[in-house]
Amino acid sequence: MKKEKTMYELCQEFPDKTYQELESYRDNDRRQEAGVCVMGEMKKDREELSWQEKYNKEHKLRQEAEIALANALAGDHRQKEADELMMQKLERIQDLEQINESHQKLNGKLQERLTELEEENKKMHEHFDKKIDSARKAGM
16 A cells, blocks of 8 residues: 655655645545555455355355255165165065975876875775776676
């Protein structure tokens, strides 16, 4: 900041000027300095506004990043839950396939036994039919 010159210093610097001219020169310096101060204040306001705009933009970007991160983490959590559910379903499918296989074996054995019993029943039926026929022929 520029130091304001006194009238004495101005008289020493400009000995050929009148008091009024020196006074107007001093007033011009004051106005210039005031203009610089006003310009400095305006520049400071612009910088502050610029800083505020930068802060707002950065704040908005940070919020968006936090939301994206939260969504990603939530997505990961949902994906983990889905993976766990899928694993449970696969395990259940494997269990059901084993049960199905054992039931098929048991059903196959039962089917074989049924076929054997039907054949035995047919043989017994034929045997009894022969006995009844032979008894009728014998006269009973």
